[in-house]
Amino acid sequence: MEQKEKLLEIKNLKQYFNVGKPSMVKAVDNISFDIYKGETLGLVGESGCGKSTTGRTIIRLYNATDGEVIFNGENVHGKKSKSELMEFNRKMQMIFQDPYASLNPRMKVSDVIAEGIDIHGLAKSPQDRMERVYNLLETVGLNREHANRYPHEFSGGQRQRIGIARALAVQPEFIIADEPISALDVSIQAQVVNLMKQLQKEKGLTYLFIAHDLSMVKYISDRIGVMYFGKLVELTTSDELYERPMHPYTQSLLSAIPLPDPESERTRKRVTYNPSVHNYTESDDVQMREITPGHLVLCSEKEAQQLKKQYAN
Amino acid sequence: MEKILEVKDLNISFHTFAGEVKAIRGVDFDLYKGETLAIVGESGSGKSVTTKSIMRLLPPGNSEIKGGQMLFNGKDLAKLSDKQMQKIRGKDISMIFQDPMTSLNPTIKIGKQIMEPIVRHQNMSKSAAKERAIELLRLVGIPQPEKRFEQYPHQFSGGMRQRVVIAIALACNPKVLIADEPTTALDVTIQAQILELMKDLQKKIDTSIIFITHDLGVVANVADRVAVMYGGKIVEIGTVDEIFYNPQHPYTWGLISSMPSLDAKDEELYAIPGTPPNLLHPPKGDAFAPRNQYAMQIDLEEQPPMFKVSDTHYAATWLLHPDAPKVEPPEAVKRRMRQFPAGKEVK
Numbered sequence: 001m002e003q004k005e006k007l008l009e010i011k012n013l014k015q016y017f018n019v020g021k022p023s024m025v026k027a028v029d030n031i032s033f034d035i036y037k038g039e040t041l042g043l044v045g046e047s048g049c050g051k052s053t054t055g056r057t058i059i060r061l062y063n064a065t066d067g068e069v070i071f072n073g074e075n076v077h078g079k080k081s082k083s084e085l086m087e088f089n090r091k092m093q094m095i096f097q098d099p100y101a102s103l104n105p106r107m108k109v110s111d112v113i114a115e116g117i118d119i120h121g122l123a124k125s126p127q128d129r130m131e132r133v134y135n136l137l138e139t140v141g142l143n144r145e146h147a148n149r150y151p152h153e154f155s156g157g158q159r160q161r162i163g164i165a166r167a168l169a170v171q172p173e174f175i176i177a178d179e180p181i182s183a184l185d186v187s188i189q190a191q192v193v194n195l196m197k198q199l200q201k202e203k204g205l206t207y208l209f210i211a212h213d214l215s216m217v218k219y220i221s222d223r224i225g226v227m228y229f230g231k232l233v234e235l236t237t238s239d240e241l242y243e244r245p246m247h248p249y250t251q252s253l254l255s256a257i258p259l260p261d262p263e264s265e266r267t268r269k270r271v272t273y274n275p276s277v278h279n280y281t282e283s284d285d286v287q288m289r290e291i292t293p294g295h296l297v298l299c300s301e302k303e304a305q306q307l308k309k310q311y312a313n
Numbered sequence: 314m315e316k317i318l319e320v321k322d323l324n325i326s327f328h329t330f331a332g333e334v335k336a337i338r339g340v341d342f343d344l345y346k347g348e349t350l351a352i353v354g355e356s357g358s359g360k361s362v363t364t365k366s367i368m369r370l371l372p373p374g375n376s377e378i379k380g381g382q383m384l385f386n387g388k389d390l391a392k393l394s395d396k397q398m399q400k401i402r403g404k405d406i407s408m409i410f411q412d413p414m415t416s417l418n419p420t421i422k423i424g425k426q427i428m429e430p431i432v433r434h435q436n437m438s439k440s441a442a443k444e445r446a447i448e449l450l451r452l453v454g455i456p457q458p459e460k461r462f463e464q465y466p467h468q469f470s471g472g473m474r475q476r477v478v479i480a481i482a483l484a485c486n487p488k489v490l491i492a493d494e495p496t497t498a499l500d501v502t503i504q505a506q507i508l509e510l511m512k513d514l515q516k517k518i519d520t521s522i523i524f525i526t527h528d529l530g531v532v533a534n535v536a537d538r539v540a541v542m543y544g545g546k547i548v549e550i551g552t553v554d555e556i557f558y559n560p561q562h563p564y565t566w567g568l569i570s571s572m573p574s575l576d577a578k579d580e581e582l583y584a585i586p587g588t589p590p591n592l593l594h595p596p597k598g599d600a601f602a603p604r605n606q607y608a609m610q611i612d613l614e615e616q617p618p619m620f621k622v623s624d625t626h627y628a629a630t631w632l633l634h635p636d637a638p639k640v641e642p643p644e645a646v647k648r649r650m651r652q653f654p655a656g657k658e659v660k
Binding site: 046047155157158185186187188189190191193194197212214215216218219252253256257258259260261262263264265268270272273 | 356501509527528531532534553557558567569584586588652
């Protein structure tokens with residue numbers, strides 16, 4: 001694998017809520033990974049495993065409890081002047097899950113899309129501003145006539161396109177997509193995924209794609225990380241993950257997905273995951289270890305030896 | 314096979330300020346004893362309206378059954394009075410809703426909610442009903458049923474709540490169980506458990522299930538037969554193998570090829586262009602024609618009838634007319650057609 005440029009490095013990121021109270025939740029517990037320029041990293045896991053929190057902490061919607069997020073060589077959570085923060089906000093954008101809740105119903109589509117342009121002063125004149133809005137609408141497959149309408153006049157898929165146009169308005173390098181297609185119908189999901197792929201090719205975008213629909217994640221992602229209870233348990237390329245899942249949780253997750261194929265459904269065997277199989281003791285140093293090149297698994301030293309033996313070609 | 318439920322030429326409209334919305338426009342299907350019929354389609358295609366009308370749960374003010382019959386045990390459900398319907402609803406026909414968070418009453422203990430249909434329909438004494446309720450909780454796989462009986466819904470997780478909802482639905486051993494997206498709100502691992510539970514219970518009490526979903530993976534897992542709905546009509550119906558390996562309607566083709574397959578990564582996903590029809594002004598011809606790349610002139614003028622593909626497989630598309638030109642289905646569909654198990658009839 002050739003050396004790729006790192007766009008984002010996440011180092012020992014922790015996000016705890018209710019710190020110091022009995023109800024403390026370790027939503028994200030010491031996870032580390034890199035995102036390379038131009039790739040799509042998928043993040044999957046069950047609800048409550050911390051995948052959305054990870055995304056929100058990376059973009060600094062939450063202040064991290066501990067750890068670093070390094071974007072283009074700079075720490076996102078470090079002390080920043082206002083102008084540095086503005087610049088960072090421009091480069092990193094987010095697409096949200098619910099296209100019904102994420103657009104302000106009282107703003108016209110043109111104002112929704114141009115809000116970022118206005119804040120960052122990217123438009124030279126009102127004409128330039130509208131021209132940008134029209135271009136963005138056309139980029140995401142809508143018409144320029146749509147600019148003067150309100151969000152309620154659009155269907156779910158169209159709204160998600162508006163959300164994408166809004167994210168693109170400030171010419172970001174990196175987009176966090178938090179379950180962007182979960183709320184959409186199957187036929188519309190494909191439209192949005194195709195749009196995201198096409199935009200990535202044209203603009204060289206990098207995505208963090210958070211989802212629980214594993215077949216779509218496999219389709220769009222280059223690499224996939226699997227999360228379980230705030231920890232990243234496995235990280236590898238999407239093909240490798242489906243062909244050779246190593247962590248028992250990944251195996252159980254994959255075995256639970258029904259495939260649109262009645263023949264294979266009749267023979268599918270589901271395996272369940274029981275965290276006690278690991279039998280970790282205090283002395284075990286449990287961390288991400290590389291088993292085969294580019295395939296990282298959360299395990300102890302002993303398990304790593306076993307896995308290496310098992311998966312050596 | 315014995316028919317449990319026959320729906321014939323059902324037409325349902327909603328009266329809105331904007332005019333009459335023809336939500337269901339002539340739906341026909343039969344439900345056989347012990348089978349699972351899956352209904353798939355986009356939001357707004359009429360899946361939920363069809364099943365809610367079978368339960369007679371549509372809002373009485375603005376909805377209207379314009380025509381058609383729903384025969385259950387020789388009785389037309391559309392013509393029953395509310396009193397008569399109450400004797401059937403929850404006893405012979407019951408329903409599981411999509412969202413387990415909202416379909417239970419948060420102020421009533423779980424046990425009491427399960428006992429409600431038992432006491433009402435089976436004339437059991439309270440203590441016998443309690444025993445039955447605990448037995449049901451055990452049946453749907455809830456540990457410590459005696460303790461759980463006294464708890465409130467907020468003390469249950471999403472998957473456990475859905476199990477309780479299933480227990481309530483099965484309390485009177487219904488002949489027909491309608492499941493409206495029962496697993497959509499759940500995680501995949503929990504979904505797998507619930508699906509296994511439903512299949513298991515179906516075998517035990519020999520009930521027929523109408524399963525509404527838009528997840529084709531779930532359909533492949535649970536269904537014996539599949540009905541594909543679009544624009545208030547069933548456009549294709551057949552056994553699960555026929556729908557997945559030998560689909561005939563272009564809309565079914567679109568649905569199947571818009572799912573990413575595990576082996577073809579670099580192909581662009583097929584996306585059905587456009588949006589579903591507005592049923593306030595239903596199109597004159599085939600409702601799918603404006604989004605259909607195979608549409609012919611006749612699709613815009615006349616609605617296609619159901620063409621027979623095999624004894625169990627029917628599709629409403631003019632492409633099956635003997636005079637229609639031969640068309641090439643999308644690549645993903647052709648791959649599936651080659652997979653169609655040998656020995657069965659392939660057209």
